[in-house]
Amino acid sequence: MSEGRQEPNTVEYFLQDIEHHGRNERTAAAYERVLSDYEEFLAARFEKTPPEASYRDCMAWVHELRATHSESTVATYASYLNRFYSYLERVGHTDENPMTVVLEEMNESIESNPTRRDVTLPEMRSFVGEIRHPLHRAIVTMLLKTGIRAGELCNLDLIDLHIDHEAQSWQPRAHIAGRPDSLFIATEHTYGRESGGERRTASNKRKRETVVPIDEELKEALLRWLAVRPETPSSAPSAPATGPLFVGTADSWGERLTPDIVHHVVEGYARDRGWYRTGGGAAENVTPHYFRHFFTTHLRDRTGDRGIVQYLRGDVASDVIDTYTHNWGDRVRETYLEHIYSVTP
Template sequence: MASRSPDAEVSDPVDYYLEDMEMHGRAERTRDAYERVLRGFDEFLESRSTEPGSAGHRDCLAWLHSLRGELSPSTVATYATTVNRFYDYMTQVGAFEENPMALVMEEMDESIEKDPERRDVDVATMGEFLGRISHPLHHAIVLTLLKTGMRVGELCNLDCRDLRLSEPGLAGYDLDGRPQLDGRGDAMYVDSAPARGERYNGEIREESNKRKRSTVIPVDDELRCGLRRWLAIRPDTPSPAEPLFVSTAGDWGQRLTARAVRHYVRKYAEEMGWYEPGAGAGENVTPHYFRHFFTTHLRDRTGDRGVVKYLRGDVASDVIDTYTHNWGDQVRETYVEHIYRFD
């Protein structure tokens, strides 16, 4: 993923990271926001006579603790994510040996997702919201987000090969291209590899998949029906990657963008009274809200945090190997038995 190889020792890791962000096409406003956070983190480490490359998880915890008195919990979480991405990148290019923020983020995930200030929507009410969406594409993308908990960028990066449906009648679609789906029944494969600005499956991607590990997510009969309804009218596409979700608007047949998905969701959320400009994540229903909905409701129904974290792509290698090797019993059966229905 690196755009260049680092020197044996990077004199200014923050500068190095920001330069690579620029070469990857990140906007100046985004780079400025990252720099403010990373410079503040660097100054904190300097006060502890520590450099970013040698910091440990206790240094990261201490930095976050220092922020909590002056910043909101959501802002602290955003800052932590910024530093985590910085360390992830620097370890991938070989500038750092490890990411000390990774362990901290695993612990933070639970508290972030259980934010008590978020709008509380039960399954029946969410079903009413979904029932208002008649357009097959819009219905399919919202249903997919609700049923899988994937991020909007991950949804946009799905190709037809990432979907396996057992029922016949979908001539013209290659739904057998993923060996990872063999023997899994109806399922989706969400790869961790796609990255913004890089070629993947024959196409330069506009979004990155942010999950830690690739994941196989079961498809229940309700989601299968929604996807089949969409595939029945899906336009042809010029992309050799055969994206699963493509535009039916002005950019007809092109891969659906995260911006378009957010626009669709906002439109329907406003009609439901679930979106107000400036209200923030606590009140507004956005694509990311559906990930929160999935996590909360499936975790409450199963009582199995491990399965939910596997489906979200948030677990470490040893845990994900356990679920991968016994996927049918530990993932599919648990999912199919407990996943909520809207029809």
């Protein structure tokens, strides 16, 4: 977090969200009491905020509860915290839900050596090949080939895309004006705050601005999407093209996508494939964040260059990352295009 920038109160946002979804006052009050106690516990014991908490921090809280509460009450409170972190994951305030493993341990069903589902590249190609909807195909292809988070995808504006094709009618932002077929991922977007003239529904957890190359496969998926993308007020011919890159084509027609919509899209296709089960957890279910894991694993294995993968993911790293930033054209783009896998059958 940069100096002078205050971390948003994620508990407060979550409580507002459950209120908007019609939870009764008694339930809302229970969530508020439990989450406020948890927030105070983290601050006092670990000097952390909820988005910074790890699995071990959550487990320490559960152990403390067991000293004064029954197992049934502890289980109820743990379920509240699990839903809270599921919400934080959807809106981009945390990469993964730390309560997933805690609940598995509480249910005594955790594996001795837990691993994620192993989806092979041919299986993933078959999965993508079955997606016909232009928006859904572009979303999944983008997630798989860039390692971008769901919230970061939702925050993309048209000007964040520089695509070398006549379909581009807008002027890309200065960061990528001289870099055709590239994507700019910013750092400034924060859930609940105004950015680019609108209040954002997700945060960009990225610690560094990143320019990600676009290969021909992703370019084709984006062009197919742009051909049918609904116009928004900011993307009309008479207005500057500063609107969202990805917008809804169903109930939220023409409106910026939210992480919930992206998760719903991915979950639907994953369920059809047998890759998602309610209650399955991160080790079993294929979610938008699974695609980030898939990208990291496969590209790192193909390039043998952890630094480039860290750069593309936007991770905090040493000064070597600055080298990649300055040598984007010579090192990052060439390496990426040489080694990025295909997801088309």
